[in-house]
Amino acid sequence: MLILGIESSCDETGVALVDAAAQGVPRLRGAALHSQVAMHEQYGGVVPELASRDHIRRILPLTERALAEAGAALHDVQAVAYTRGPGLAGALLVGAGVACALAAALEVPVVGMHHLEGHLLSPFLSADPPEFPFVALLVSGGHTQLMRVDGVGRYTLLGETIDDAAGEAFDKSAKLLGLGYPGGPALARLAEQGDPEAFALPRPLLHSGDLDFSFAGLKTAVLTQVRKLGDALPLRRADLAAATQAAIVDVLVHKALAALRTTGLRRLVVAGGVGANQRLRAQLGQAAQRIGARVHYPELHLCTDNGAMIALAAALRWQAGLWPDDGRSYRFDVRPRWPLQELGHAVT
Structure with a gap:
């Protein structure tokens, strides 16, 4: 089955084609992606109305590009999947x-x-796909969650952020440091030049005994340091960026390992935009190796929002017999707020 996937939840327009047989891992045939970063940069963040208008302009040309890359025609498509939410x-x-x-x-x-779910399952398109069951660390935009994943559609929430997510902590701290949009990648690049131990920043909920996250206090601590530095900030900006990144990564690594211990599992999947962070990948890899665990990531180009992960998730649900009906009513709605743990075994 050739599935066309469309992603338009925020500021990336993604279209991809995934080929799914009745068994085996689905295969990515073609993909096209457009990022709106340049358009939103002048506003310092995503402008929803502009994002929507740009999606309208981009989807059909991107579909043509994805079809061309796949060597397929539109009439070869056997199913269409789209992002219903959140976003x-x-x-x-x-x-x-x-x-x-x-x-x-x-x-x-x-x-x-x-x-x-698209982010969570995206590592199945990688050269080193995971096997069920595993613990998933989802670090995408405004979401930071730990899930136990026993199969497609079988997700148990272990912990989540109670305020700011890791991605928000990166972006908000970057803004305080006077960095450009998008802030997270800019902060990570600057952090390479700094000393992660130059500032003693808090690691919120590090020893809370549960698997929840909180990054709002870290943002406040960064603000306090910025104010203390005053005119000296330009000289210490790289150090503060490095210390901020180190604090976020330390919490993510600590909680992910705690989730592995709690579940008794030895396989971790990291997905979402923050999953591309090189310090996170390095420290998680080292920590997992010490306890005999394995860490799986999507390919770097699949960490951001993309159509491939949506087509893949639909393919895996089709293989598992989890499509809700024959899909031919063509009615639709969207769910801007949609907790993953509500998903269950079928999309409704």
């Missing part, structure tokens, strides 16, 4: 509308997918 309502509606219109025109099934 920006207007942006989600663009992808949902296009997906359902395409599916209706082709008379093929259409299915709405969960954005975070």
Whole structure:
């Protein structure tokens, strides 16, 4: 089955084609992606209305590019998947509308997918795919969660952020440091030049005894240091960036290892945009090796939002017999707020 996946939850427009046989790992055939970073940069963050309008302009040309890369024609598509949520309502509606219109025109099934499930399952497209069961550390935008994953659609929440997520901590700290948008990658690049031990920043909930996260206090601590430094900030900016990154990574590593101990599992999947952070990858790899665990990541180009993860998640659900119906009503809605643990065994 050739599945066309459309992702439009925020500021990336992604389209991809995944080939799924009844058994075996689905294969990525073609993909195209457009990032809106340059458009939003002048505003210092995502402007939802501009994001929606740009998705409208990009989806069909990107679909043509993905089809060309796959060596396929539109009539070869046997199903269409789109991101139903969570995300920006207007942006989600663009992808949902296009997906359902395409599916209706082709008379093929259409299915709405969960954005975070796409991230969670994206390592199955990597050269080193995981096996069930595993612990998943989801660090994507406003989401930081630890999940036990026993199979497709079988997700148990172990812990989550009670305020700011790791991605938000990166972005907000970067803004305090006067870095550009998007802040997280800019802070990580600057941190390479600094001393991670130059400032004693807090590691919130590090020893809380549970698997929840909290990064709001870290942001406040960064603000305090910025104010203390005053005019000296430019000279210490790299050190403060390095210390901030170190604090975030230390918490993520500590909690991920605690989740492995709690579940008794020895396989960890890290997915989402923050999963591309090189310090996180290095420290998790070293820590996992010490306890005899393995860490799996999506390929770097699949860490950001993309259509491949949406098509893949739909393919894996199809293989597992978890599509809710024949997908031919072509009705659609979106769910801007949609906890992953509500997903269950079927998309409704």
